[in-house]
Amino acid sequence: MSMEDVLVPRERHDAVVLIGVDRWENVEFIKVYAVSEEIAKKTLEEFFNARGLFPGDYRLVSRGHEEVGERKVITTKTEGSLSAALARLGLKLLSNGVLYLENIERLYQFTLVSETLYERIASETTTKESRRVKIKGPVDELEALSLGLDAIVENLRGVELSEFLPENALLLREPPVERVVELLSGERDYPLIVETKDLKKYAPLDFPVVLRLPPLTVEEFTAELSQRLGFDVDSRYFLSYPPERLNLRNVEALAKLVRALMEKKGLSEKDVLELAVRLNLGEL
Structure with missing residues (x-):
């Protein structure tokens, strides 16, 4: 795959690149699916070069194998939950084609977010939500959990988090710090969501998404x-x-x-x- 080829939308059998772009066409989110880790790395490098992007401007927030399951292809149309999550962040999901999954049981994936998007997600709080007298629907910031990134939530509000999570997410409530360190440093094919009432307990650990839900008034x-x-x-x-x-x-x-x-x-x-x-x- 040449540098130019990686940008051309077409049928593919080795790797596909999914991106989230803002209205100015800035690439804020990148997800690469490939038949192997080596091809995923190569595809990601070629995409950076072809788009003139700098790896230092992005954070790797998820990597690992993922079961194909019942999927036959991967394209923007099959990634409905991801598309919806990005849309809520003001981003449009695009891809460089369709990845066919015939005779493929496992894929390797890289997920990256720009430093700009990372800081935006990490700094969002429920300030505007706490001013409402009535909580009529989901807390807006929790929609960030559907991106499939590792996250920690200081949940003093008592919101049920499970409805905001991807199907394969692992939700742990007040887990031992040692257990979290083990999971964050290991290779996984699912996002880790830690729910706590004491964010300071996990302060030394780095999560792509950090949410703070204050108590109700x-x-x-x-x-x-x-x-x-x-x-x-x-x-x-x-x-x-x-x-x-x-x-x-x-x-x-x-x-x-x-x-x-x-x-x-x-x-x-x-x-x-x-x-x-x-x-x-x-x-x-």
Whole structure:
């Protein structure tokens, strides 16, 4: 494959290059699929040379073998989840053709992101989300997890992360640091997602994606609980709640507790809430 050939869209049987470009045609994301590691390296080098790109401007965020499975080809149309994830970042998915997978069981892949995109993803927080009184949908920043990159999420909000992950991702909650080091340094064909409530614990480790989800505000917590219970809840019950209790998982737990008390105790909404809050805080 010549330097010029690597840019020409055509049918391929050895390697394909998928890229994410912004509206100015800057290459912000690169993924190479190839029948071997050697061909993947060669294809990536030829692509850099042909596009006049500098390897130092990109970070290698994922590499390793990947099972072909039921796929017959790889093209932009078969990479729907990747295309959607890039679109949410303002990028368009392009490729240099179609890679046919006949008689191929495993592929080798490299995934790289530009320093610009890396810094953008790593620095995004949920500031705008925390200003909302009602959480009606997915946290926008968590869409970055669908890119298939290793990530660490300080999840003080109690968001369920599994719905944002690629199918082959490994989600670990509060794993030992030694285990994370072992996984990050080894060769894998899946992204690692670490969920924690203490980001400092993993501070020495480098993740392409670092997300921080702050606790709910008292107003958000109250709004979520009111929605689940079907009646308005006074926010004063939660003014003294510790931040670590102001999360979506505790909202669900408290809602179940309130409903159970209402069924068995026959108390008024006010009395039930006061009792439920005390039980939830361990004050009885």
